[in-house]
Structures are given as structure tokens and as C-alpha cells.
Amino acid sequence: MATSANPLATTCCIIGGGPAGIMLGFLLARHGIAVTVLEKHKDFFRDFRGDTIHPSTLELLYELRLLDKFLKLPQSQVAKLSGYIGDRTVTMADFSHLPTHAKFIALMPQWDFLYFLAAEAARYPSFTLRMGWEATGLIQDRDGTTRGVVANTADGPVEIPAALTVGCDGRHAISRVAAHLPLIDYGVPIDVLWLRIARLPSDPENALGYVNYGRLIVLINRSDYFQMGYIVAKGTFPQLQQEGLPSFHQSIERIVPFVAGRTAEIDSWDKVKLLTVQVNRLQEWCSPGLLCIGDAAHAMSPVGGIGINIALQDAVATANLLSESLLSGSATVHDLRSVQNYREAAVRNTQRVQVFAHRMLSHVLHSTGPFVAPLPFRIVTSLPGFRYLTARFIGMGLQPQHIKNH
């Protein structure tokens, strides 16, 4: 523990209780390192964060001896990812041959996953989670070295001195702004509209991607409703609103015919949330006393549903690389840089694939009428091995991580 008269002082202060922050907090506490995670919301009940727990994450849970317990939680399991491209059904990925104990993606609301991980972390006395504490700045020396975090709480502002601060505060990270870490933005041609639509027991269990009539819709099964992602070309939401709700309903029903009659429940644009998609990365993930990981270091697009996986893998790599130094009370910039050196290639190459997929999606969004998949797409998706390669990329990522000393 950092030596300070302040009772809030800790060895590692993590800003952000998303997948990266909670996993890192858990793993550091497991090594006996004093860690405090700050989450600005009072609970985890938020949408828009992705519901996918991938085979490589399930493997991490296996290594942590938590897999059996996790599989008892309500969830649906998808062994194959299918897309309905025009009038064809295409299997895009088949996870059943992956070298993991769980050969499927588990779909569950992210709040259930975060509550599960946070409860496991809380079994370690050196883990502290502060819900409703919002980081507003960093404690910094004149030379820019970070010495902890300033946060707003219900009882007023507090300072949390820390040997290391880790920014896991997502795409709008205050950590990287406060530390003046420069950002490279890739530019993204799509946005996502996020809404709910009732689900009936007779609906397909694993309804996922639908491409047709210049639109792409993703449906995530949440038992009694579908979480729907309706992909639009960036900046076109106002035009859609001008065309009116009946036209929006019609467009959904034309692409996903089995929801016909249920779209009327979207009776106000207030029920449709616009989520702006970003893909970017920091040039430097760290400065003295501060490291950023997950979306704070590299915002991921929803394409492929892989951002959570990457954030969790960053967290595991960080714990593996920094635990020893933190056990001795501090981490040098050299230690912090080792995280970026180790993870950056996997992250950049994953983002390249996402940027390529955006270009493909952009073509789809600018087409009109019934969609016919181009010949190269049809050839590639019918090649033996295609589904296995996509399953490896989506399910395990380019650099699967393992828990050290499990």
C-alpha cells in the first residue's frame, strides 16, 4: 500500500468499473495488491455496452475456477454466428472447434457479468469498489507524474493517492485527457441506433445479423425482448427522423419480417438511442504513474462484438506484467510501457479488420433494394476453414491471454 496519511491511499487506483476495470481490479486483488476501482455510476444497469462473453473470456473464467459458477447464470449460448444476407443464410463463424473448454459465445446483459466479477473480486480483502465515485482529475506533480485521482462522491470531493493509476474509463476517458495523451482517430462511417423490441417464445433463439435493403440490423436475445442494433451511415439519423416513425417501422419489418406488428411499440424517437461509433488509439498508453487500457487506450467498434474481449485481455496482460512490480509498491514507466509493447500489435490489427469491415458496411448502407451478396463474398464464405478462422478471430482474438499462476 502506498504510504500516506490519507486513509483512501492505495497501491493501484483504477478509474472505471467496466469490463477492463473490474477484471484488472479482481486480478490485482487476487495477487494481494491493494486496489480501488472507481465507477461513476451507482450501479451497473446500463445498456449499450455489448452482451457478448467470448470463448477466450470463458477460458479465463475456467482458469480462475469460475466457469461452472458462471455457466449457472441466465444466459443464451451461441455456437455458430449466422447472418441473413439478402435471401441467403450464411454461417459466419463456428466456435465448436475452438481449443477452449466452452466452445460458444455466452450472451448475457453486461451488468450481470460485471456484478458476477465484482462479487468474486470482493472476496479479496485488498479489493475496494467505490460505486458512484466519479474521477474528475488526476493528482499530478509539476513534472506531470500522476500520484492518484481526484473524485466526486456523494459526500463531496476526495483525493485517492496511488502508486499507479489505471484509466479504464472507456471511450470518453478523463484519464487520457487529464494526462494529455495524444489520440489517433480512424474515422468511422457508421453509427448505431439502439432500441428494444418484444421477443416471443416462437422467435429464433439466436437471431443475429440481417442485411438487406441498404440496412443492417443486429438482434441480441434478452429473453423477453431483443436488443436491436440498427446500423446507419454516420450522420443520417436526423434524416431518418424526418422520414417519420412509420417509415422506420416499415424498414425494420422489411428486413426482419418475423417482428412484424411489434414495431408499433417504438412510438417515440425517445425509445431510439443514437450511439456514435469510434475507432481510435492512443499514441502512448502511459505516462509516469498512469496507464490506460481497454477503450480508454483504443476505442473499439461494435463490429464483430470483440471490444469487451480485447478490454479483458488488456486487463489480464496488465495484471500479468505489473503484479510483481506493484507487490513491491510501484511500477516504472518502463514497466507500464511493456503493456503497450506487448498488446499494441494485436489491438492495431484488430482495429484494421474493423475498419475494413466498416468499408464493406458502407457499401451495404449505400445500396437500395434487395441485397445480393457480391460473388467474392459468396466464394470466401463458402471456403472450408472460413468459419473456423472467423471463429478464432471473434472468439479468441489475435492474442488470447492466460491467467498467470492459475
Ligand SMILES: Cc1cc2nc3c(=O)[nH]c(=O)nc-3n(C[C@H](O)[C@H](O)[C@H](O)COP(=O)(O)OP(=O)(O)OC[C@H]3O[C@@H](n4cnc5c(N)ncnc54)[C@H](O)[C@@H]3O)c2cc1C
Ligand atoms: C453501440 C456499441 C455496441 C457494442 N457492442 C459490443 C458487443 O456486443 N460486444 C463487445 O465485445 N463489444 C461491444 N462494443 C464495444 C465495447 O462496448 C467496448 O469495447 C468495451 O466495453 C470496452 O470496455 P472498457 O472496460 O474498456 O470500457 P467501458 O465498457 O466503456 O467501461 C468504462 C467504465 O468507466 C466508467 N467511467 C467513465 N468515466 C468515468 C469517470 N470519470 N469516473 C469513474 N468511472 C468512469 C463508465 O461508467 C464505465 O463503466 C460495443 C460498442 C458500441 C459503441
